[in-house]
Amino acid sequence: GAVVSQHPSWVICKSGTSVKIECRSLDFQATTMFWYRQFPKQSLMLMATSNEGSKATYEQGVEKDKFLINHASLTLSTLTVTSAHPEDSSFYICSARDRRQGSSPLHFGNGTRLTVT
């Protein structure tokens, strides 16, 4: 089945540094990928929609200059948390849809646990 690989699985960084999270679709191409954030014991909140070859669409309240998204190819989207602060500590999950199947469900990565000290 379709697999989405997310890397790293966990990362600890110091306040003020930047962290990049990669999301790859391994056996399918995705024109659209989605980035979610999940706080402890809460639901997944959509942060932004990543579109291949164009700018990402951010949800209300998500700072685009802080959460940089790049979707350079049909199999890779990256989320960079810039100048990270402790309040950015969270679980970040990406998902992707096979471009050949417009109505197919999303496939999820395993998530990245970010801890900012």
Place this chain on the structure above:
Amino acid sequence: AQRVTQPEKLLSVFKGAPVELKCNYSYSGSPELFWYVQYSRQRLQLLLRHISRESIKGFTADLNKGETSFHLKKPFAQEEDSAMYYCALTGRGSARQLTFGSGTQLTVLP
């Protein structure tokens, strides 16, 4: 705006008992509804979708447009059903992003 509500954060049932996880939604058009499941230490995965009208692992869910509900049901719960369940909705827009409910942690007791 689209919204998904799962009123129960935690649900415990005994093995062999019926289980129902509630989901209500709010959407102005015709949504597509899904149930996703996350087993311990595994990624989120699709359990079923309303347009397929299928039964997966004994689970079924019927879309009730009148009550705007998409409750997940299983007549006889098994211990391996213990997991976090998320109800999700997508609209008909071009991006088709998912909106998730807050999730229900199901525990099936022996």
